[in-house]
Amino acid sequence: MSEINDILNRCQELYEDLSLGYVQRWKEMYGKKAVGFLPVYVPRELIRASGMLPVGIMGGGDQIEIIRGDAYFQSYICHIPRSVIEMALSGKLDCLDGMMFPSICDVIRNLSGMWQLMFPEKLSIYFDSPQNFESDTGGIFYQNELKRILDEFSKLSGITATDESLRDATALYNQNRRLTQQLYRRRADKPWEIPTSELYLLLRAGNILEVTEHNQMLERYMALASKENRKPLDNSRLVLNGSFCEQPPLGLIRALERAGGYIVDDDFVLAGRMIKSEIPLKGDPLENIVEAYLKDSKDVPFKYNIENKGDELVESFRENRADGVIFCAASFCDPGLLEQPMLQGRLDKDKIAYTSFQFAENTGQYQVIREQVGTFSDTIKLWGGQ
Amino acid sequence: MTEKTAREVLKDDSMMIQKKLISGHYNNLAQAREKGKKIVYTFVPGNIIELVRSFGLLSMLPEIDSLQSAMRKKSDQYVAEAEKMGHSEDVCTYVKCHIGMIQSGIPGPDGRPLPEPDLLLLSYTGCFTFLKWFELLRQRFKCPVVLLQIPYQAEGKITKDMRDYIVKQLKDDVIPALEKLSGMKYDEERFKDAMRKSSQAEEDFVWTLNSAKQKPSPIDAYFGGVYYVGPIFTYFRGTDEAAEYYRVLREEVTQRIARKLGPITPEGPMRNEKFRIVVEGPPNWTHFREFWKMFYDEEAVVVASSYTKVGGVYESGFRHDPENPLSSTADYCLGCYTNLSLPSRVEMITNYIRDFQADGFIVHSVKSCNSFSAGQLLMLREIETRTGKSGGFIESDLVDSRYFSPSNIKNRLESYFQMLDQKKGGRS
Numbered sequence A: 001m002s003e004i005n006d007i008l009n010r011c012q013e014l015y016e017d018l019s020l021g022y023v024q025r026w027k028e029m030y031g032k033k034a035v036g037f038l039p040v041y042v043p044r045e046l047i048r049a050s051g052m053l054p055v056g057i058m059g060g061g062d063q064i065e066i067i068r069g070d071a072y073f074q075s076y077i078c079h080i081p082r083s084v085i086e087m088a089l090s091g092k093l094d095c096l097d098g099m100m101f102p103s104i105c106d107v108i109r110n111l112s113g114m115w116q117l118m119f120p121e122k123l124s125i126y127f128d129s130p131q132n133f134e135s136d137t138g139g140i141f142y143q144n145e146l147k148r149i150l151d152e153f154s155k156l157s158g159i160t161a162t163d164e165s166l167r168d169a170t171a172l173y174n175q176n177r178r179l180t181q182q183l184y185r186r187r188a189d190k191p192w193e194i195p196t197s198e199l200y201l202l203l204r205a206g207n208i209l210e211v212t213e214h215n216q217m218l219e220r221y222m223a224l225a226s227k228e229n230r231k232p233l234d235n236s237r238l239v240l241n242g243s244f245c246e247q248p249p250l251g252l253i254r255a256l257e258r259a260g261g262y263i264v265d266d267d268f269v270l271a272g273r274m275i276k277s278e279i280p281l282k283g284d285p286l287e288n289i290v291e292a293y294l295k296d297s298k299d300v301p302f303k304y305n306i307e308n309k310g311d312e313l314v315e316s317f318r319e320n321r322a323d324g325v326i327f328c329a330a331s332f333c334d335p336g337l338l339e340q341p342m343l344q345g346r347l348d349k350d351k352i353a354y355t356s357f358q359f360a361e362n363t364g365q366y367q368v369i370r371e372q373v374g375t376f377s378d379t380i381k382l383w384g385g386q
Numbered sequence B: 001m002t003e004k005t006a007r008e009v010l011k012d013d014s015m016m017i018q019k020k021l022i023s024g025h026y027n028n029l030a031q032a033r034e035k036g037k038k039i040v041y042t043f044v045p046g047n048i049i050e051l052v053r054s055f056g057l058l059s060m061l062p063e064i065d066s067l068q069s070a071m072r073k074k075s076d077q078y079v080a081e082a083e084k085m086g087h088s089e090d091v092c093t094y095v096k097c098h099i100g101m102i103q104s105g106i107p108g109p110d111g112r113p114l115p116e117p118d119l120l121l122l123s124y125t126g127c128f129t130f131l132k133w134f135e136l137l138r139q140r141f142k143c144p145v146v147l148l149q150i151p152y153q154a155e156g157k158i159t160k161d162m163r164d165y166i167v168k169q170l171k172d173d174v175i176p177a178l179e180k181l182s183g184m185k186y187d188e189e190r191f192k193d194a195m196r197k198s199s200q201a202e203e204d205f206v207w208t209l210n211s212a213k214q215k216p217s218p219i220d221a222y223f224g225g226v227y228y229v230g231p232i233f234t235y236f237r238g239t240d241e242a243a244e245y246y247r248v249l250r251e252e253v254t255q256r257i258a259r260k261l262g263p264i265t266p267e268g269p270m271r272n273e274k275f276r277i278v279v280e281g282p283p284n285w286t287h288f289r290e291f292w293k294m295f296y297d298e299e300a301v302v303v304a305s306s307y308t309k310v311g312g313v314y315e316s317g318f319r320h321d322p323e324n325p326l327s328s329t330a331d332y333c334l335g336c337y338t339n340l341s342l343p344s345r346v347e348m349i350t351n352y353i354r355d356f357q358a359d360g361f362i363v364h365s366v367k368s369c370n371s372f373s374a375g376q377l378l379m380l381r382e383i384e385t386r387t388g389k390s391g392g393f394i395e396s397d398l399v400d401s402r403y404f405s406p407s408n409i410k411n412r413l414e415s416y417f418q419m420l421d422q423k424k425g426g427r428s
Helices: A003-016 A021-030 A044-049 A080-089 A106-118 A135-157 A163-189 A196-208 A211-225 A250-258 A285-296 A311-319 A334-349 A367-383 B003-030 B049-054 B062-071 B075-084 B093-103 B129-141 B160-182 B188-213 B240-258 B288-296 B325-334 B342-355 B376-387 B406-423
Strands: A034-037 A053-056 A098-102 A123-127 A236-241 A261-265 A324-330 A354-359 B039-041 B058-060 B119-124 B145-149 B275-280 B300-305 B360-366 B391-396
Touching: A003 A196, A003 A211, A021 A034, A021 A053, A034 A044, A044 A053, A044 A135, A044 A163, A044 A285, A053 A196, A080 A106, A098 A106, A098 A135, A106 A123, A106 B342, A106 B376, A123 A135, A135 A285, A135 B160, A163 A196, A163 A211, A163 A261, A163 A285, A196 A211, A196 A250, A236 A311, A236 A367, A250 A261, A250 A367, A261 A367, A311 A334, A324 A334, A324 A367, A334 A354, A334 B129, A354 A367, B003 B058, B003 B240, B049 B058, B049 B160, B049 B188, B058 B062, B062 B075, B062 B093, B075 B093, B093 B129, B119 B129, B119 B160, B145 B160, B160 B325, B188 B240, B188 B300, B188 B325, B275 B342, B275 B406, B288 B300, B288 B406, B300 B342, B342 B360, B342 B376, B360 B376, B360 B406, B376 B391, B391 B406
Parallel strands: A034 A053, A034 A098, A098 A123, A236 A261, A236 A324, A324 A354, B039 B058, B039 B119, B119 B145, B275 B300, B275 B360, B360 B391
Antiparallel strands: none
């Protein structure tokens, strides 16, 4: 079996292991703790600098039967919280000593309170990020929020983060950001060499693996991918948008690729890509993390933006030489679905073609979506995306 | 004077004040353009209406526009309009109703068009959807937007950092935006004066809600409660008229207590109080009276509700403080019900059941409002465990009648009340 397959098999195992065996082994090996976080973004540097392993939790996908989770949520609430609750109640998240809930929507916000009630022995942190992006207003609030979180981590791990440990962690995550961006650029250049299903598995592995291990994996994969001699197909080039939180099942991603379109940009698994550039290492490390979020983070539906809505999507379309956009949002995702008409309006302005559908993380029927995307792909191939 | 006549007259006084307040406000809005008045759109929870008014500006609250549309049976067509424009069936119907209403020319209660905004004051309190709502409106109106982010009380307490963040935004962003729009300088004395009036109204408002501790309860704190919260949650907090409304309301309720009278319903006074209920969640507006009737037909009185706390939780002692206008405003915003953590909400309802001697509680879960709804099934279990009282669970929506299934809800409520009756040792 080739080395690249070994890497991908490892990623697939990590993806499928909802019981987080890697995290359990890591904890046993190092005698340290682990903190989970829900989508979309937390500064993982803080967890690492406090001597713990950050673990991204993105729901159970289509791999877990929801038995108890449905009893906690009404039918009109998205799927990810019910699979997270299912995983927690079935002991799969026992190895996590704490959980962070980023402020992305009311459902994840309220899930933080559910965690407090259901798992009082675990650390539960609601991570309130600023919507005011001025350094001396939202920035101060955010910095205080990060200090509060560091205090909690210090109590949990017994290790107090220092400027030095924060800088070291930032350097490692900078490398991770750099490599991930390189992976994305490589895919955009030659999407037949780096299929999205593979890129996706690599991203998901980054949710679990210790960052140095993930960095090595990304480097090795990229070195091997170009030698695979995969041939280009006459596919259209598509930018995928709307999957920033609840993730489509891997099967759906594969079905999209088989529908005749190369995905050349997406908003999957944003934890490692939320900050667009490297965070400076000189100066106050916490302030640098704050400034990076305020001034250099991606435009996502849970961030307040009135001035240049959709510009980043159009920019991605142009930079990646795309032919069209597919909106792939989770059902009942308020931020994503409320954002969509605004983004579509922006695309209309530039006469960019798009299509849209909704999914749940446990969607099992791909045929209709595949046909829709296939037709869209053929259409823009024949008549152009603009 | 007969008892009936006295009751009607007494009820009429507060109702007439409120009616006059509302019609006056909408009249001002309808005439705003010709009178050169500037309009600020903002949201109900954590609104800073005293501050807005101190600049001589008129305000509009989109949630109120949506719920009024539903009560006038207009919301379905507005929601359909928004869905035609590409808004998903899955998202908040308050937003879609409002967008459809705008698309239809923003007709006011009397048919005259309401004005478009000159400023969108995004008081982002306790509901994530507010952000998207005003982003959508901004695309339409192209007017300035000013954001006031209210941190979430995840740990069940207000911290100095939270308060400082809000005060900083008020000073650096909100007040300058209001100054620019109005052409007036910030007048702290005027603002403080409004807060004094707010505080006065808040005393009488809390007293009114607490009157439901009496047996029989003289008020219905949910269906009746939505009328009582009207002035203080919306446009009129901080005015002499609102203070007068609550003074008169208190007098009326005092008299009802003295006469041991139950709440007034659309079909007249309730003769008997069989069940005392606490309700969590907002009402349905498309079938408001039909929904209410399902309760009073069963002789069920709502003695406390969480919905009457979305525009401020006053029972814990908070009052707008004219001596500290900005930090007090911050505390007010932080304390609104949907900005509280789930454990705080559980504790609050648990206390209501105890303090108001309720027989049980009902969760009305609405599709549109994840801020309320996500976690309510866990709340139900927690509250049952803590109080030993049984909870009922019903579902519908705020302003989309497709989600209000009368027979389904009625069946559930009837079953629930039958079960309560058996528990109370009554006839089955």
